[in-house]
Amino acid sequence: MSTSPAANSSATFTGSSSSAPSGAVSRGKLWAGRILSTLTTLFLLFDAVGKLFMPPQVTQAFARLGFPVSLSISIGILLLVCTLLYAIPRTAVLGAVLLTGFLGGAVAIQMRAGSPLFETVFPVLFGVFVWAGLLLRERRLLAVFPLRTFCGR
Numbered sequence: 001m002s003t004s005p006a007a008n009s010s011a012t013f014t015g016s017s018s019s020a021p022s023g024a025v026s027r028g029k030l031w032a033g034r035i036l037s038t039l040t041t042l043f044l045l046f047d048a049v050g051k052l053f054m055p056p057q058v059t060q061a062f063a064r065l066g067f068p069v070s071l072s073i074s075i076g077i078l079l080l081v082c083t084l085l086y087a088i089p090r091t092a093v094l095g096a097v098l099l100t101g102f103l104g105g106a107v108a109i110q111m112r113a114g115s116p117l118f119e120t121v122f123p124v125l126f127g128v129f130v131w132a133g134l135l136l137r138e139r140r141l142l143a144v145f146p147l148r149t150f151c152g153r
Contacts, residue, residue, distance in 0.1 A: 025139045033136025037086075040129040044083040044099070051076030065113045078102065086130065092138070096130050103127045 025033070050058050051072045062069045082102055086095025106123035135141050 025137060029136045033133045033138075035133075036129055036136065037092075037133030040126060040133055041083055041087045044079060044086075044126070048076045048080040048083060051079065065109055065115075067109075086134075092134055093141070096134050099130050100127050103130075 054069065054072050058072060059069050062072060079102060082095055082098040084095070085091040086099055088095070103123040103126055107120060110120040110123070131145075135145060
């Protein structure tokens with residue numbers, strides 16, 4: 001009996017295939033993932049709240065990057081929603097995907113503005129933190145992202 005490719009990919013992600021990682025995440029990796037995800041979430045929430053309340057540093061950054069300050073609240077709400085989706089375990093993967101897009105846009109904006117290297121790479125680092133925290137606490141993702149040395153498979 002043959003199964004469809006969709007059924008096979010679903011089986012791989014749920015862990016019922018031999019190619020999927022088996023077993024639970026170790027306590028150390030689980031807690032490392034939780035801590036990394038929590039710290040990342042707290043920073044992103046801080047950033048979103050800053051965009052909502054618009055302190056002078058945010059308005060100066062918007063001006064330097066060539067954005068109208070009137071977009072600050074919309075961008076803050078978007079970041080807040082993406083971050084909250086990431087913080088909820090059931091929607092964490094969706095949140096991580098959305099944050100990846102958001103942070104990719106931040107990199108593009110920094111590059112267009114000619115920002116220093118650190119300001120350009122900073123969103124990339126947060127994207128890595130988002131996914132590293134998720135990969136450390138959700139072993140089933142290793143079927144999609146087979147990182148053997150990072151997660152000790």
